[in-house]
Amino acid sequence: MNNNGTGYNLQELLVAASAREINDGDVVFAGVGVPLLGALVAKLTHAPNLIMAMESGSIGPFPYRIILGIGDNSCVENSICTTSLWRLFSDQQCGFFDVGMIGGAQVDKYGNLNSTAIYGEGDYHRPASRLPGSGGANDIASSARRTIITLPLEKRRFLERVDYITSPGYIDGYNSREKAGLPSGGPASIITNKCIFRFDPETREAYLDSLHEGITVDExxxxxxxxxxxxxxxxxxxxxxxxxxxITRIVDRAGIYTNGGLKNLTFENYMDLLEKSHDDLQLFFK
Structure with a gap:
């Protein structure tokens, strides 16, 4: 239950927790899904000067409608400009992005992420599972001034050492990130379905900082x-x-990211939710 007795689900809590990680004036590289919803909620509440960036090359969009992919028209609604993917990542390497929001299949105690391969009894060349790989995640983790990681809390995902470092966190802890040629940045938090982890400023090891309601330390x-x-x-x-x-329920009125609504999405109800959220969200621009 929230402050005034209104129910909320876990995904809505993750959206709110992600939004709170963003400061007014931040330039945020946000992926589609909960991270993007969190960025939109932040912009429409406490961070009106937030600038979002989409992987397709859109900078500063303020969409009236939910974004389902980086090629959606809503990615460019009210944007400052649209450029190319390579230009966006070049700007990121120049240090122009404050926040990168990413996830993966595995994370370790130093915030390194794996989205390349699960070894099992094998190795990189013969893994138990081959995953999609980096995409832009390595660039984001390497160059953003801070990263926010979101993924479900499961023992098979939270390892002392990931099988493969796709996206670097604090590598081996302490100053190993700097020694690797990454003088700034690194993960600020790991937001999960049960808790929030943060990182010790000296050892760079993740520690438990916050529990969601009803969850215990032992769990x-x-x-x-x-x-x-x-x-x-x-x-x-x-x-x-x-x-x-x-705001979350206006933007994601069909619960696509917050209530498993994607499996029931049809063209007709998709068009209906776009039109209704377009009308509702315009109220925030007046």
Whole structure:
């Protein structure tokens, strides 16, 4: 339950938690799904000067409608400009992006992400599972001033060491990121379905900072594969505010990202939700 007794689901909590990681004036490289919803909620609440960037090359869009892919027309609605993918990533390598929002199949205690291969009993050349690979994730993790990681909390995903580093976090901890030629950046948080992890400023190791309502420390420890450090005072993750819930439910009125609605999506109800969210979201521009 939220502050005023209105129910919310887990995905809506993740959207709100992602939004809170963003500061007003940040330039954010946000992926489609919960990260993008979080960025939109932030822009429509506490961070009106946030500038979003989409992988397709759109800079500063302010869409009236939910974005389902980087090729959607809504990616360029009200944008500052549209450029190319290579130009966007070049700007990122120049240090122009404050926040990168990424995920993966595995993460380790130093925030390194794997989206390349799950080894199992094999190795890189003969893995148990071959995954999609980096895409732009390595560029984001290497160049953004800070990264926000989102993925479900499962023991098979949270490892002491990932099988393969697709996207670097703090590598081996301490100053190893700097030694590798990445003088700035690194993960700021890992947002999961049960808790939020942050990173020790000296060792660069992830520690438990915040629990979602009803979750225990022991439950978190049982779902990571290393000796997890815990903050001296573990916070309770704030619930979504009424304003955050209203905006989330306007943008994602069909629950595509927040309630499993993608499986029931048809062309007709997709057009209906686009028209209704377009009309509702225009209220925020007046």
């Amino acid at each position: 978190i420890k049982a779902n990571v594969s290393w000796d997890l450090k815990v903050a001296p005072v573990v916070k309770t993750t704030p619930p979504p505010t009424d304003e955050q819930l209203i």
